Amino acid sequence: MRKVFNTELLSIAQRDPRIFMILADIGYGEIEPFAQAFPDRYFNCGVAEQAMTGIACGVAMEGNIAITYSIANFPTLRCLEQIRNDVCYHNANVKIVIIGGGMAYGPLGISHHSTEDLAIMRALPNLVVVAPCDFAEARAAVHAMIAHEGPVYYRCGYKKEPAVHDGPIDFRFGKALTVRDGRDATIIFTGTIGYNCKLAAEQLAADGVQCRLISLHTVKPIDKDAILHAAKETGAIVTVEEHNAMGGMGGAVAEVLMDAGGLGVRTRRLALPDVNVCKVGSQDWLREQYGLGVPHIVKAVKELLAG
Numbered sequence: 001m002r003k004v005f006n007t008e009l010l011s012i013a014q015r016d017p018r019i020f021m022i023l024a025d026i027g028y029g030e031i032e033p034f035a036q037a038f039p040d041r042y043f044n045c046g047v048a049e050q051a052m053t054g055i056a057c058g059v060a061m062e063g064n065i066a067i068t069y070s071i072a073n074f075p076t077l078r079c080l081e082q083i084r085n086d087v088c089y090h091n092a093n094v095k096i097v098i099i100g101g102g103m104a105y106g107p108l109g110i111s112h113h114s115t116e117d118l119a120i121m122r123a124l125p126n127l128v129v130v131a132p133c134d135f136a137e138a139r140a141a142v143h144a145m146i147a148h149e150g151p152v153y154y155r156c157g158y159k160k161e162p163a164v165h166d167g168p169i170d171f172r173f174g175k176a177l178t179v180r181d182g183r184d185a186t187i188i189f190t191g192t193i194g195y196n197c198k199l200a201a202e203q204l205a206a207d208g209v210q211c212r213l214i215s216l217h218t219v220k221p222i223d224k225d226a227i228l229h230a231a232k233e234t235g236a237i238v239t240v241e242e243h244n245a246m247g248g249m250g251g252a253v254a255e256v257l258m259d260a261g262g263l264g265v266r267t268r269r270l271a272l273p274d275v276n277v278c279k280v281g282s283q284d285w286l287r288e289q290y291g292l293g294v295p296h297i298v299k300a301v302k303e304l305l306a307g
Contacts, residue, residue, distance in 0.1 A: 001157035001192070002099045004135045006030045008142040009067065013038060016146065018064045024052045026070045027099070049074055053082035053094070060092040065146060069097045072105055072114035076121065076153075087151050088124045095145050096121075097154045101131060101191055102242030103277060103286045104158035113277050114155070118190070119247025121153040122220040128173055129220040131155035133194030134164040137217050140171030148173060157192040158283075164194045164215065173218045176226035182210035185301050186230035189240040190216045190249045193292060197240050200297035211301060219249050227256045231265040236304050238268045240297055242287070245271035268304050270297060 010033050013019040020041045021034050035042040045052040049070065056066035068075050075096050076083065087094045098114055105112035122129045128148060132138040138156065145152045169177055179194075180201055189197040194215055201211045212234055214226055230237055237257075239250035250269035257263060272290050279289055287293055 001132070001135060001138045001161050002030055002159060004138045005097070005142060005156050006034065008139050010034050010037065012142065012146055013041070016065070017041075019067065019146070020056075020059050020064050021067045021069060022052050022056045022059065023068070024049045024070045024074060026074070031069070049078040050082050053079040054086055056094045057082070057086040057090065057092045060094045061090065064093070066092075066094045067097055068094065070099070072098055072100045072112050073117060074098075076114070076117050080120065084124055088126045091126045091150050093149060093151070095152045095154060097156060099156050100158040101155035102193070103283050104192070106281055106283045106286045109280050110276055110278055115242070115244050115272055115277055117153075117155065118219055118241070118243050118249055119251070122252065123247070126151055127220070128152040128218065129155075130173065130218050131191035132157070132217055133189070133192055133215050134161055136163065136165045136169050137171060137177075137215065140169060141217065144171060144173050155191060161192045162195045164198050171217070174221040174223055175218070176223040177215040177217065178226075179213040179215055180211070182212040183234055184210045185236040185238065185305055186212040186214060186234045187238050187240060187297065187301065188214045188216050188227070188230070188249075188253055190219055191242055193240055193242045193287070196287065196292065196294050197297060199294045200301070203294065203298050204301055209301065209305065216249060216253070219252055222252050222256060224256050227253055228260055228263070231257060231260075231263045235264075236266040236301075238270060238297070238300050238304060240270045240292065242292060243271055244274060245269055246274050266304050266307065268300050270300055
C-alpha cells in the first residue's frame with residue numbers, strides 16, 4: 001500500500017506545485033521518485049519528528065500542502081504536541097501519513113507498532129482520521145486528502161494487502177462503504193484488517209449467516225447514518241480494528257449508538273486488549289495471537305447472534 005500511496009502522490013504532485021513532502025529520515029525505496037522530480041519540494045529533516053511537523057506547518061501556512069511521512073507511530077506520538085499546537089490549532093493544511101498502521105511492522109516489536117493512534121488522533125480538533133483497507137481505498141484517499149482543506153491523518157498499510165473491494169468505489173471522507181449487504185448482523189471495520197473481515201463474512205455466509213460488511217475508512221468524521229441504519233436493519237454489530245480497544249473505532253461506533261439512545265442493538269468489539277503488544281512475529285501471526293483472526297471474527301458474530 002505504501003507504493004500505491006507514493007505513486008499516487010507523485011502523480012498528483014506533477015499537477016499541483018503546492019505539494020511538499022517532509023520526512024524524518026525514512027521511506028527509502030519508495031520516495032526517491034518524488035525527491036528526484038521535486039528536489040525543491042522535498043525536505044528530509046533527519047530523525048527529528050518534532051522539527052518535521054513544525055516545518056510542515058510553516059510550509060502549509062505559506063499556502064502549500066505539506067505531507068509528513070514516516071513509519072507507524074513516529075509521525076504521531078513523537079511529535080504529538082506539535083500536531084496539536086501547530087497543525088490542528090492553526091487548522092494548517094498538513095497531511096500526516098504513517099506507513100504500516102497497526103502491527104504491520106510485527107517483527108520489529110512494540111516500538112514500531114501503531115496501536116493507539118486512532119484514539120489519539122481522533123481526539124484532536126480539526127483533524128480528519130482515515131484508514132484505507134486496500135489499494136482501491138488507498139488511491140482514492142490520497143485524492144480526498146489533497147482536496148480536503150485542513151489537516152488529515154492518513155493511516156497507510158505496508159505492502160501486499162489483498163483487495164477487499166471487488167469493483168470501483170465511491171470514496172468520500174465521512175461516508176462508509178458497504179462491501180457486502182446482509183440482514184442478520186453487521187461487521188464494521190477500519191483499515192487493513194478488513195480482509196480478515198471479508199473472509200469471515202464469506203465463511204459466515206456459507207454457514208447461513210448473511211452479514212453486512214462495512215468499511216468505516218473514515219473514523220473521523222464518522223458516518224453516523226451508516227452505523228444507525230446497520231443497527232436498525234440488522235440488530236447486531238461487531239466492530240473489528242487492529243488497534244487498542246481503548247478509544248478506537250469500536251469506541252467511536254459505540255458513541256454514535258449511545259448518542260442515539262442505544263437502539264437496543266447487540267454489540268461486540270474486537271480489538272487489541274489493553275496491553276503492550278510485546279509479542280514478536282508477522283502481522284498475520286500477531287492478529288491470530290491477539291484475537292483478530294478470521295475464526296475469531298466468525299466466532300464473535302455467531303456468539304452475538306446466539307446470545
